[in-house]
Amino acid sequence: MIRTRFAPSPTGFMHIGNLRTALYAYLFAKKHKGKFILRIEDTDRERYVEGAVDAIYATLRKAGIFHDEGPDVGGGYGPYIQSQRKDIYMEYALKLIERGGAYYCFCDKERLGSLADEKGVKRYDKHCLKLSKKEVQDKLDAGEEFVIRQNMPTEGLSSYEDMVFGKITVPNDELEDNILIKVDGMPTYNFANVVDDHLMGITHVIRGTEYLSSTPKYNLIYEAMGWQTPNYMHLPPIMKDQKRKLSKRYGDANFEDFLNKGYLPHAIVNYIALLGWSPKDNQEKLSMQELIDAFDIDGISKSPSIFDEQKMKWLNAQYIRELTLEEFHDIALSYYQKMDLVDKFDTLKLSQLLHGRCEVFSDIYNSVDFLTEFGDFDLGLYYHKRMKTDFKAAKPLIEEALKALKEIEFTTDSIMDALTRISEKMGVKKGQTMYSVRVALTGRASTPGGAIEMAELLGKDESLRRLKKSLEMIKKAEHKL
């Protein structure tokens, strides 16, 4: 049975890159009918952020990534939070010492600091490896603070087979005697991930390429303990641009932010699935089940990929269009509420107009703000090349529209009739009238609908008021000329 895991550290919101790692681990497990495990790596007490664990649960749930085992759902390999496994690590560290794979180190920070070479590169010199058993015991008895270090070979090569990168070889003298257990008794990642992955029966370790060249170290621990090494799948990073990795520091790189901008959760998931992987047939829009079915290691790329929000927007628009009007309206409603439109306008009609025009829900703000704002606007807006019109041509049309609309009951048909008749009477193209009236009504270069729709939306009173006002603006401008 294949078992994969996602092992984030609770240090803040969940980053898009991390989410993609979780996704791939999930897809791989599900594709092979295996289990996906969530483990919280909170061994660094200083970086721990309150609430971050809940944020991880929330993000995973919204993304549609469900773990079979984890702190909140249980499982047979718990606890799934590393800080609760402190004793386990110490137990195995002691065993590793017995097997010669690790040793106690009593060096203080000062001595360590003095180890820097001419280039400032610090490297531990295995000083405490030379301590005799008795010396170690004496120091331990005396209650000296200690750390446990991994004992690396100093010559030869170590290699392993990565499922996406192939054979990776690293000279052993590049490997440092990393700290496995810190003075506070907590393990470092270097040790905890190995112990846990083994104890939790993880068959495939899926993580970022930052571990690509340190993986031989971990394998050395597996070997020293007599454990079987897992399979590895390292994933290239997601970049903000050519040189910068996508990171929290640059902002907007986390899942929650995109949700708040009006992205649909699955659109985000779909997009990031495609960042660094592509299905054989190059299909771009895939449901979670389709992702599971199509996922394969062959499609994973080896080089970093740049995050392109524009493309994610396009995908999001595809998903929005697939929503039913009711679904769209439900989501849009919260935006209308924020804009205080709910009791003033026919929001269902608004949704009909907006449904095909939004790429992300936050587009709603800019596309309907004219409903509540109507001030002076540039008369240049009346100019339209294809309609062959401008504000001078618009003036009589607006005057006529004002007269005609005063007389009628507002319905789609009646407004249409009235405006059509004006065009006939004035001998202009219908589009000219429509365009002029629409601009006079909204003061915007573009709106989520034409003249009739805008008039209906605004209602008779407001429409007449705006036409009047727009007319005055034109007259005032002519006066100045």
Next chain:
RNA sequence: GGCCCCAUGGUCAAGUGGUUAAGACACCGCCCUUUCACGGCGGUAACAGGAGUUCGAACCUCCUUGGGGUCACCA
């Protein structure tokens, strides 16, 4: 800097010795059209450079260049 890894249009990417080098986003043009979108059609645009191997190289090898990762009592 040492070590590990990577390299197809602006971006995501097909492609695994013989292709007119796909497709998508973005961009541009045309059509549709009561604005703007949607949609339809079309277009611009790539194998980083240099040596090899081969009848033949985007695909194999080497070098250069560029990029990423790593070198913590962080994960």
